[in-house]
Amino acid sequence: MTDLFLKFLRKFSINSIPENVFAQARNCFLDYLACTLAGAKAFSEKDLAYIDSLDSGSGKVSVLGLQKKCSLQTAALINGMNSHVMELDDGHRKGAVHVGGTIFSALLPVAEKEKLSMREFLYGAIIGYEVTIRLACAVQPGNKLRGYHATGTCGTVGAAMAIAAALRFDFDQMKSAFSAAVTSAAGVLEMQEDNADLKPLNVGRAAMDAVSAAYLGKARFKAPNDALGGKRGFLKVMTDDAKPSFLMDFEPGAFCIMSVYNKPYASCRHTHPAIEAAMKIHADKNFKVENVNSVVVETYGLAVGGHDHSDITGVSSAKMSMPYCVAVALITGKAGLEEFSEKWVWNKDVLALARKVKVIENEELSALCPAKRASIVDVYVGDTKFTERIDYPKGEPENPLTEEELRQKFCGLLRYACVEEETGNDVWNLVCKVDLNINDLLDCLRKAT
Numbered sequence: 001m002t003d004l005f006l007k008f009l010r011k012f013s014i015n016s017i018p019e020n021v022f023a024q025a026r027n028c029f030l031d032y033l034a035c036t037l038a039g040a041k042a043f044s045e046k047d048l049a050y051i052d053s054l055d056s057g058s059g060k061v062s063v064l065g066l067q068k069k070c071s072l073q074t075a076a077l078i079n080g081m082n083s084h085v086m087e088l089d090d091g092h093r094k095g096a097v098h099v100g101g102t103i104f105s106a107l108l109p110v111a112e113k114e115k116l117s118m119r120e121f122l123y124g125a126i127i128g129y130e131v132t133i134r135l136a137c138a139v140q141p142g143n144k145l146r147g148y149h150a151t152g153t154c155g156t157v158g159a160a161m162a163i164a165a166a167l168r169f170d171f172d173q174m175k176s177a178f179s180a181a182v183t184s185a186a187g188v189l190e191m192q193e194d195n196a197d198l199k200p201l202n203v204g205r206a207a208m209d210a211v212s213a214a215y216l217g218k219a220r221f222k223a224p225n226d227a228l229g230g231k232r233g234f235l236k237v238m239t240d241d242a243k244p245s246f247l248m249d250f251e252p253g254a255f256c257i258m259s260v261y262n263k264p265y266a267s268c269r270h271t272h273p274a275i276e277a278a279m280k281i282h283a284d285k286n287f288k289v290e291n292v293n294s295v296v297v298e299t300y301g302l303a304v305g306g307h308d309h310s311d312i313t314g315v316s317s318a319k320m321s322m323p324y325c326v327a328v329a330l331i332t333g334k335a336g337l338e339e340f341s342e343k344w345v346w347n348k349d350v351l352a353l354a355r356k357v358k359v360i361e362n363e364e365l366s367a368l369c370p371a372k373r374a375s376i377v378d379v380y381v382g383d384t385k386f387t388e389r390i391d392y393p394k395g396e397p398e399n400p401l402t403e404e405e406l407r408q409k410f411c412g413l414l415r416y417a418c419v420e421e422e423t424g425n426d427v428w429n430l431v432c433k434v435d436l437n438i439n440d441l442l443d444c445l446r447k448a449t
Contacts, residue, residue: 001229001244006174008248009130009161014123021255022434025122027406028090028129030431031262032100033064034413035089037445038337039082039200040065041417046197047078061109062442065417072109072215073208080105080204084151086337087267087319088413089203090260093396094370095136095154096144096302098203099260102155103128103162105207110163110214111438118436120166126257128162133256135234137246140370141302142239144189152187152202153238159210160217169217177217179227182234184209192268192306195314262395262406265335267318270303271325272395273375277388278329281379284386289330291381292353297322298362298376300369308359318345323357326377337416423447 040047044066051068059070063078070078083089083101091098103125111121135154136143143150160181164174186209187202228234228247235242251259265275274297281287303322310323318324319340327350328339344350365374372391379386392398401409407428414424423444430441 001233001235001247002175002178002223002226005228005247006171006178009127009165010171010174012127012130014119017123017126017255021126021257022119022122024255024257025125025129026431027262027403028100028257028260029104029122029125030410030428031090031406032083032104033427033431033445034410034417035086035101036079036083036105037065037417037419038088038413039085040078042085043082047082051078061112062446064108064445067446072113072211075109076106076211077204077208079108080207081200082204084200084203086413087340088263088265088409090262091151091269092133092136092256092260093269093373094140094259095133095150096140096370097132097136097150097154099129099132099151099155099158099257100125101203102151102159102206102210103132105204106159106210106214107162107166108438108442110211111166112442114167116166116438117434118431118438118441119434121438124162124164124166126255127165128158129257129260130158130255131161132158133259134247134250137250138235138243139239142241144302146239147188147190148238149187149189149191149199149202152206153185155187155203155206156185156209156213157181157234159207160213163210163214164217167214167218172223173217173220175217176219176221176223177214179223180213180216180221181210182227184213185234185238189306192316192320195317197316199316259397261397262401262409264394264401264405264409265325266337266340267325267335268307268320270299270307270373271320271322272393273373273390274299274322274377275325275329275335276390276393277375277377278326278379279333279335280388280390281377281386282330282333286384287379287386288381289353292330292356293380293382295323295326295330295353295357295380296378297326297357297359298378299359299365300373300375301361301363301366302369303373303375304359304361310354310357312345312351312354315340315342315345321354322359323354324350326357327351327353330379337412
């Protein structure tokens with residue numbers, strides 16, 4: 001199965017991929033840069049303490065948002081963690097996986113070291129998205145039900161294959177890198193509990209291990225025959241109900257990167273349909289939030305566990321809480337960075353309303369998942385019930401962010417990261433240059449931070 005999958009991937013040469021797919025990859029990279037620079041601003045003290053404790057600040061590779069250089073692996077780890085801090089990174093609903101954070105965080109230090117062009121870099125990313133999403137779809141929902149975070153498990157393998165593609169590995173090198181990534185794949189969802197800071201580690205560690213796996217492959221360490229489909233291979237270990245058809249038969253003729261979502265709200269994607277429904281209710285001229293008696297959120301089963309807590313213990317806890325997300329959206333009509341800041345997370349009115357929110361599974365909505373990840377929000381105000389249902393929240397392929405909305409998100413995150421508007425415009429324009437050397441982009445970013 002490993003050989004079949006890798007031969008399938010090798011059919012996608014850098015010259016055979018349509019230009020609209022490269023354009024999508026550029027948008028994903030721009031979204032990643034903004035998310036990661038904002039995350040670096042939020043986590044800078046912890047990042048620097050970690051780097052200094054390893055005595056790894058004397059390396060040769062850049063870390064986004066920091067004036068430090070590190071080893072390849074450390075740069076990938078820090079970038080990966082920072083990409084996920086703000087909960088605004090892209091993902092794929094059928095695979096229940098974040099994608100760009102692992103792939104770009106692994107690719108970027110390698111591209112700096114190997115002096116890759118933007119075209120080579122984006123080609124690697126496209127292949128990385130292909131692998132991550134196909135693997136995630138093949139192991140879900142069993143991977144999540146076992147407690148794994150597919151961003152860590154599948155993302156490790158996808159990011160390693162992104163590097164393999166960008167560096168033009170031959171088949172044996174690619175198989176070695178793939179197998180090394182399979183045995184490195186890990187990440188558990190318990191890291192999102194109790195206001196912990198360590199959920200982003202699943203992204204960072206996947207990027208770090210992908211770099212190691214790729215260079216093991218480049219060095220031609222011998223791989224087992226079938227790390228993917230063997231009796232103790234990836235599919236057997238990661239789920240009880242593997243769906244191998246997703247590896248090669250999924251969306252024939254289409255590229256997986258075209259089906260990712262981009263997040264407009266700074267919380268777990270499972271909360272977004274309910275957030276949008278709450279925002280619509282907030283906009284109703286007859287709605288008075290101060291008179292709310294109770295709120296019921298009906299949603300699909302996978303969105304309930306781990307997201308139904310109303311006891312908020314901090315920012316990370318709020319980002320994972322459906323009750324908090326619905327409450328802040330009902331009160332403010334928004335769910336951006338500001339609404340997940342300390343100012344709002346400890347707001348007594350938001351916390352009081354969150355305690356009135358009940359989250360329950362709707363079996364009909366569960367049956368629609370993952371084709372639709374929908375929520376119904378019922379808000380009871382006296383004798384009146386306000387109801388809204390959202391099937392495709394903003395950012396899904398069926399309801400995409402416009403180019404202007406992506407640009408607004410990019411600029412907003414860079415403002416948070418204290419990057420000047422002129423520099424942000426320079427970064428946007430540089431990424432759009434096909435023949436750009438990645439080092440030129442990193443030089444521009446270093447001057448900005």
